[in-house]
Amino acid sequence: MFSEDKGGKLGPVSRIIDYHIHTLFSDGFFSPRDMIQAAAERGIQEVCITDHYSIWKPALSELDLEEYFTTLDEIRSHELLGTKVFIGIEVDLSTIDSLYPLQEFQWDLILFEYVFAQPSWEKKFQQLLNFKKKNPNYNIGLAHTRFTRVSESRIDYVLNKIREFEIIIELNISYGNYMDQWFNYLDDEYWYSIGSDAHHKDSLGNTTLAVNFLKERSIPLTRIIPL
Numbered sequence: 689m690f691s692e693d694k695g696g697k698l699g700p701v702s703r704i705i706d707y708h709i710h711t712l713f714s715d716g717f718f719s720p721r722d723m724i725q726a727a728a729e730r731g732i733q734e735v736c737i738t739d740h741y742s743i744w745k746p747a748l749s750e751l752d753l754e755e756y757f758t759t760l761d762e763i764r765s766h767e768l769l770g771t772k773v774f775i776g777i778e779v780d781l782s783t784i785d786s787l788y789p790l791q792e793f794q795w796d797l798i799l800f801e802y803v804f805a806q807p808s809w810e811k812k813f814q815q816l817l818n819f820k821k822k823n824p825n826y827n828i829g830l831a832h833t834r835f836t837r838v839s840e841s842r843i844d845y846v847l848n849k850i851r852e853f854e855i856i857i858e859l860n861i862s863y864g865n866y867m868d869q870w871f872n873y874l875d876d877e878y879w880y881s882i883g884s885d886a887h888h889k890d891s892l893g894n895t896t897l898a899v900n901f902l903k904e905r906s907i908p909l910t911r912i913i914p915l
């Protein structure tokens with residue numbers, strides 16, 4: 689939940705962040721405004737709303753992207769109770785084929801889920817890397833990823849690409865994904881994000897275990913991506 693300030697620009701102040709939150713735009717239970725308000729009341733200084741983009745409902749469809757983005761953009765234009773709002777999205781790479789519609793918007797964070805969960809993961813991973821190559825300014829991350837289908841002989845390839853393309857690895861408490869055996873290879877050469885995956889107000893800011901993962905490995909909290 690606590691991360692050190694990125695480059696000393698803001699001084700040695702810790703910031704409290706939560707970069708994975710759902711709302712009524714997908715399968716969350718509250719409006720973005722309610723979630724942000726609740727986060728502010730919990731003292732969370734930065735939030736990123738990351739609703740699902742998938743063919744499985746409830747989720748955003750291509751037609752919803754504009755309303756979603758505009759709504760969040762309007763909310764963030766006046767920081768609620770001092771909480772900074774970032775605009776993200778969580779793309780279900782197992783059902784979304786074209787990433788082209790995403791490029792219409794200035795996302796702060798694009799998380800991809802289910803990249804390595806299927807036999808065709810190499811194709812999906814390549815699609816993600818191509819997207820990053822085309823859009824180098826986007827922060828692109830792997831939501832609660834597990835390298836489930838990645839064999840021992842391919843893990844080096846995957847991790848090298850993640851480093852090379854600066855793909856962010858999310859540490860996500862609700863999936864406990866940092867228990868993945870391959871996570872033992874992770875160090876301070878990768879970028880990380882932390883998020884609660886909150887669908888309810890009660891789970892907001894529930895990121896202590898994710899932060900501890902970094903601390904236990906002496907990975908500086910400055911490796912948490914600044915949005």
Ligand SMILES: [Zn+2]
Pocket residue numbers: 708710778831885
């Ligand atoms: Zn999620």
